[in-house]
Amino acid sequence: MAIVYDKLLNWSFPDLEHRYTAKDTILYALGLGCGIDPLDRGDLAYVYEAGLKVLPSMAVVLGYPGFWLKDPATGADWVKVLHGEQSIRIHVPLAPSGTVIGRSKVDAIVDKGPGRGALLYSSRRIIDKASGTLLATVSQTTFLRGDGGFGGPSGPVKEPFAVPDDRAPDLVAARRTAANTALIYRLSGDFNPLHADPDVAAKAGFKAPILHGLASLGVATRALVDAVAGNDPTRLKALDLRFTAPVYPGETIATEIWRTDEAAVFAFRGRVVERDLICLGNGRVEIAQA
Structure with a gap:
């Protein structure tokens, strides 16, 4: 169909x-x-x-x-x-x-x-x-991925936010996940067996169940609130990102943060420390002034 x-x-x-x-x-x-x-x-x-x-x-x-x-x-x-x-x-x-x-x-x-x-x-x-x-x-x-060519419009396509690649991040906030993080996160409503069943993960080409993408987003959000919002979650007003690679539970996500020309806006991305791999890209976060 x-x-x-x-x-x-x-x-x-x-x-x-x-x-x-x-x-x-x-x-x-x-x-x-x-x-x-x-x-x-x-x-x-x-x-x-x-x-x-x-x-x-x-x-x-x-x-x-x-x-x-x-x-x-x-x-x-x-x-x-x-x-x-x-x-x-x-x-x-x-x-x-x-x-x-x-x-x-x-x-x-x-x-x-x-x-x-x-x-x-x-x-x-x-x-x-x-x-x-x-x-x-x-x-x-x-x-x-399997559904192109149905005769729909070819645009517009949302342009991703550009993260600086010509300089080192201004801040880095690393947070470790636990080996059972995905098993806990799924209790918030996403019961895809890819995140729990090793056999399902293997069939999908992974060595183990992977962390939910939205859990990786949450880990980065926690890091951002701490690093640029004074650990006041009510100051975070907007966040955008792109998922670029899976994370395995137990790995560490380092959120790399750049200041921008807008005082209230920061660029960021997430890096899996153990594999030196970008898992979250094109990140933009808007913080209310204290």
Whole structure:
């Protein structure tokens, strides 16, 4: 079955109500490796209910519609789907608990041609159920590797943010993940067996289950909040990045950060220290002034 452009572009998503508690917020942070060092008081704020803080990247797991492209009616070859890029916009800081509505939609589909696949741009608005306040908008680019040549538009294609490659980073913040990080992170809602079952990982060509891309994003977010926002997660206003390589649980992600001409904007990328490999690229983060 092939993609039908109009059908996929107008895919209907029901509003998804999501109630979460302080326990869910703590579990999300534990799934990023927060608390590996029990004496790290900066991390403690995200994994201990007394004065609990919320990492802004938690928006990616709220109101999540699941792996909807696996539905045969989409026409997509779901086995070849890759998560390419992710953006987060925080409009109001997230509370440690609450009930939200996730409202998803497909924004655009770009046909790159036969043999080249397609790009699907989608977004989700996360709305506080009680007040109707828009809390966050999360957007992603999905690469449909097996679905080009269906006769859709060839553009526009989102241009990635350029990270400086002519000078060393101004700051580097390294954070180690634990060997069981993926097994914890999946409890926040992404149960793809690729991140848990060694046999599934081997069939996909990996030596072991890999860390979720959005977990790698969360690790970088935690590093950025600490390095450029004074460990105040409410100051992070926006974040964009591209996924460039998988991370294995237990590896260390070094977030390399550059100042830009805009005082409130930093460029960044993530490097797997053990393999000297870029896992997150084209990163941009916007921080509110203190």
